[in-house]
Amino acid sequence: MPPGCAARPGDEQHSAKPSSRALSYDHGMRAMFFAYLLFVVAGIVFYSLVGALHY
């Protein structure tokens, strides 16, 4: 689980069970984390291969 993936503070103060709406916002946070991570890793791997293969 990436850092900060717990429910947002304040979202669920009145309920023990997170609402689907709050969870969808958590998904947004998680999507940003993985979008950046995957883009950077893909870029590094891709251009390592391009260089290594003398392209």
Add this chain to the structure above:
Amino acid sequence: MRRFLRENSLSLGFGVAFLAALAGQSYAGYLDNNNELAAHHEHLISYGRYLVSSEFGAAVMENWQSEFLQFTLYIVATIWLLQRGSNESKPLEQAGFESDEKEKLGAHSSPRSPRWARARGWRRHLYSNSLGLLMVTLFIGSWLAESLGAWTQYNNDQTNHMEPTVSWLTYVGTSNFWERSLENWQSELLAVGSMAVFTIYLRQRGSPESKPVGASHDQTGP
């Protein structure tokens, strides 16, 4: 949707600006590369071919590696190194890894703490250093990618000048590689040092990168 945009505006804003700058770099680099090819009476290449070339890859990775180095050093060095009065420094008495209580680890964690912060042993240790570890991995990876692209570029130049090509290991010992690396590192290190000292006396209202406007000059940390 509105709430999503607001809650993620920092990463979305920088992501869009990054893609625009990358597109601009790639197009300008493509034109410049073709000008050089034309000057040497060589075949011009398409924009698509330039995007998957070692020339473009090395240029992009050269800057990525120095940025990841900058943040790796900033994250790790600020554990121990301090600057009195700086927003970027911890208070002087808090140098080091700090207590489990301050870091909300183990018995001091809350039900909302990440699972691995509540765990014991290697999982807690790994998660406690996960940001620094990721940054150093990305730095090493992008530096390696830069070296491979620049090596291919260097050997292409050698071939064009009827000179012998070199191995990757030989290339990473050349002044060409170190000049490319160090020209970026020096600017990143200067920017970090400047940021650390400028925040002692100067303020930016509303920015988390600044102390509150009315904070005293000798207040260390946000």
